[in-house]
Amino acid sequence: MVAFDSAETVVHVKGLYKAYRRGNTVAPVLNGVDLVVRRGECVYLAGPSGSGKTTLLSILGCILTPDRGTVQVLGHDLGTLDAEARIALRRDHIGFVFQKFHLIRGLTALHNVCVPLVLRGMTRRAAYPLARQLLRTVGLGDRCEYHPHNLSAGQCQRVALARALVGDPDLILADEPTASLDAANGQEVMDLLRRLVRQRGKTAIVVTHDQRIFHFADRVFWLENGRVADHLQAPLAPPPSAKEHSP
Amino acid sequence: MDKRQWAIRLGHWPPRMIEHTMWSIALETLIADRAKLLTALVGVVFSIVLVNIQGGFFLGLIGRASLLVDSSQADIWVGHKGMHNVDFPRDIPRRWIQRVRGVPGVRRAEPYLIGWADVTLPSGNWENAVVIGFERSGRMGTPWNFAQGGAESLLHTDAIAFDESETEKLESPALGQLRELGARRVRVTATTRGITGFLVAPYIFTTFERAAACLQKPAEVCSYFLVQLEPGANPQEVCAAIRRRLPDLDVYTRDEYAAVSINFWMTRTGLGISFGAATLLGLLVGMVMVGQTLYALVLDRMEEFGTLKAIGAKEGQIYSLLLVQAIVLAAIGALLGLALAWGIQSAYSTPRAPIVIPWWLSMGSAALVLAICLLASLLPYYRIRKLDPLIVLQS
Numbered sequence: 001m002v003a004f005d006s007a008e009t010v011v012h013v014k015g016l017y018k019a020y021r022r023g024n025t026v027a028p029v030l031n032g033v034d035l036v037v038r039r040g041e042c043v044y045l046a047g048p049s050g051s052g053k054t055t056l057l058s059i060l061g062c063i064l065t066p067d068r069g070t071v072q073v074l075g076h077d078l079g080t081l082d083a084e085a086r087i088a089l090r091r092d093h094i095g096f097v098f099q100k101f102h103l104i105r106g107l108t109a110l111h112n113v114c115v116p117l118v119l120r121g122m123t124r125r126a127a128y129p130l131a132r133q134l135l136r137t138v139g140l141g142d143r144c145e146y147h148p149h150n151l152s153a154g155q156c157q158r159v160a161l162a163r164a165l166v167g168d169p170d171l172i173l174a175d176e177p178t179a180s181l182d183a184a185n186g187q188e189v190m191d192l193l194r195r196l197v198r199q200r201g202k203t204a205i206v207v208t209h210d211q212r213i214f215h216f217a218d219r220v221f222w223l224e225n226g227r228v229a230d231h232l233q234a235p236l237a238p239p240p241s242a243k244e245h246s247p
Numbered sequence: 248m249d250k251r252q253w254a255i256r257l258g259h260w261p262p263r264m265i266e267h268t269m270w271s272i273a274l275e276t277l278i279a280d281r282a283k284l285l286t287a288l289v290g291v292v293f294s295i296v297l298v299n300i301q302g303g304f305f306l307g308l309i310g311r312a313s314l315l316v317d318s319s320q321a322d323i324w325v326g327h328k329g330m331h332n333v334d335f336p337r338d339i340p341r342r343w344i345q346r347v348r349g350v351p352g353v354r355r356a357e358p359y360l361i362g363w364a365d366v367t368l369p370s371g372n373w374e375n376a377v378v379i380g381f382e383r384s385g386r387m388g389t390p391w392n393f394a395q396g397g398a399e400s401l402l403h404t405d406a407i408a409f410d411e412s413e414t415e416k417l418e419s420p421a422l423g424q425l426r427e428l429g430a431r432r433v434r435v436t437a438t439t440r441g442i443t444g445f446l447v448a449p450y451i452f453t454t455f456e457r458a459a460a461c462l463q464k465p466a467e468v469c470s471y472f473l474v475q476l477e478p479g480a481n482p483q484e485v486c487a488a489i490r491r492r493l494p495d496l497d498v499y500t501r502d503e504y505a506a507v508s509i510n511f512w513m514t515r516t517g518l519g520i521s522f523g524a525a526t527l528l529g530l531l532v533g534m535v536m537v538g539q540t541l542y543a544l545v546l547d548r549m550e551e552f553g554t555l556k557a558i559g560a561k562e563g564q565i566y567s568l569l570l571v572q573a574i575v576l577a578a579i580g581a582l583l584g585l586a587l588a589w590g591i592q593s594a595y596s597t598p599r600a601p602i603v604i605p606w607w608l609s610m611g612s613a614a615l616v617l618a619i620c621l622l623a624s625l626l627p628y629y630r631i632r633k634l635d636p637l638i639v640l641q642s
Contacts, residue, residue, distance in 0.1 A: 054640050063557060063636050084561075091559020102554040102639050106279025107272065115272065119560050124271050147279075163558075175640050 291580025294533025380458025396437025
């Protein structure tokens, strides 16, 4: 168990249990997970398929609720929050990066990045400068007016990264962010995510089974059978080269 | 707190802007899928055109049922007991007009004759016509909107006027040509434009005496007394006074008798039901098209709605997005539909089949379509409400 200072703790999970009901059978997905993530850390959740990584991420992102155990995110006990408060926490303090980017097709890159701010009530005119700045930061300053179908997968994921960061969230949750990218793009996106998280003093939790990007993590929690089976600390060895891992 | 954080904080204020800010997202995502937008627009345009053209035909047709009343210049119509349609009157004693003239508030009262007679045509055929006789020196019930000739030309011997749209029925008589009306010789001295009745029989205007002769009625009877009021006189009070003096007759204000005449055709022919049913069917088809398209638009974008939910969109924001799309769809569709309906009206409205589209019909249809679009947006909303944002994490 990792010791923690409450002021620096962003996520504190204790005895988390979550099960899915399929017909008459109850299948536990998370079965007693304990986890502490501190401010400024980039933590990976890894493990085989069905180990509960995405479920854990969904609970931390206030999308799912735990069946048992306590989950504290940014000082909020998720078990005591109602649906409205969970949405507000998600909207105002958490940024999401998805495996398949999930950009809005009809919107340009700039407008996609504006969406989280618009959802907070900001006018798009006010959101533009922030979104442009973020797109420049992720290297897409010249692609602001491009629609997602005119961008490569790597560029789309960088737009998604800008969207996750534009609202200045305290916690960034990324679900397999490199799974839809080739090795080089995957490395680039993770490098960018790691750099931005460090620069801004944020915290990132990344679900992945891509061991090629483990070296970007401060710590890796290895989940198996709904529990944290192993816990790897930095420094983690980088892959020999991105090229060797290209499919 | 730096400039960027302040900007984000300020974005929360004022709170009512939250839903306003969804407009841009709603509009862009709507326009992005042009094929579906076009399909939905076709539904809205179809509904608007159908309501306006069907309604316009109906109003044009039903308006002809009371055309004589509406255009008579008379404030009050007095006729036989149980009078129900301007084209089918019964005889009343003409001498009773003196009692009407004696009622306080009556400025002028004139006898008016309406009856049915055959027009014998040069080919040997005949045409049933409605003969309308107005007082020679009268100011009410006279024809209007002359195409050829004028009011004074009807004072000539045997003079008649008919509407130019009926020319074919009367085998195209030129001005000055003769016809036989109710076994009497008559001469065409004027034609009018747009004076056609609800029935297929043409209206033929002439003087009271000539009409009586053509209709073979004695000079002592007429069909109606047309009454003009003194300025400031209360029509209802004058009607009541006439009723007291002539309890064997019915007395209506112009608007009342117009409504009675329209009601006659509405209730006895099922006209309202048939037009109403067709319009309702059209609306239903339009509604299904709009609803189905909005639903398809949403189904196609379930992941995007899931994404919005996952990154913190509230139910109200999602619904306002759908509402904006429905409102924009209704507004664009209504504008296009009204333009098309007015185009059809200009091209195809004729005196025989007039298409009358008053402003309230246009506005009413636009409001109706807006309501339909808003209702249609509820269907996909319920689908989205059930949508779990988890779907974006399970792909």
